[in-house]
Amino acid sequence: MAKTSSCRWAFPPLPKTFWERSLFTKPADRDVVCHASAWDVDSKDDLRIKMCIQITEEDFRVIHHELGHNFYQRAYDTQPPLFQNSANDGFHEAVGDTIALSVTPEYLKKIGLIDTVPPASGDTTTCCSRRSRKWRFSRLGW
Numbered sequence: 001m002a003k004t005s006s007c008r009w010a011f012p013p014l015p016k017t018f019w020e021r022s023l024f025t026k027p028a029d030r031d032v033v034c035h036a037s038a039w040d041v042d043s044k045d046d047l048r049i050k051m052c053i054q055i056t057e058e059d060f061r062v063i064h065h066e067l068g069h070n071f072y073q074r075a076y077d078t079q080p081p082l083f084q085n086s087a088n089d090g091f092h093e094a095v096g097d098t099i100a101l102s103v104t105p106e107y108l109k110k111i112g113l114i115d116t117v118p119p120a121s122g123d124t125t126t127c128c129s130r131r132s133r134k135w136r137f138s139r140l141g142w
Contacts, residue, residue: 023048036050036051061100061103065100068096068098072086
């Protein structure tokens with residue numbers, strides 16, 4: 001998914017260590033905080049996601065959002081440290097949301113999760129749900 005996503009959005013592929021060091025499932029041997037987060041450990045190639053992924057539509061959206069953070073972090077890794085973070089946390093979140101919103105029926109068909117693309121008339125509920133969720137959250141950032 002992330003490999004096709006990076007090509008789709010014209011970002012370089014994630015480093016091999018991303019797949020080795022990220023936490024995608026809850027470990028059986030210890031307790032961890034499962035809240036999704038994206039990490040740029042060394043400001044170069046050590047990008048990670050920590051998320052106890054369940055096979056749900058919501059987690060599929062969230063993992064794409066977190067990938068957006070990782071792609072953003074990697075895009076600025078050659079800048080001086082002062083310029084590696086966004087000027088505003090809202091912008092960083094917007095990049096993550098843009099990647100999450102790009103999960104369209106066409107994308108789902110391309111990666112083999114659905115067989116046919118439903119008609120656009122069936123998207124109204126999904127769009128309203130996303131808009132409502134974003135509106136509730138965006139008010140907290142003011």
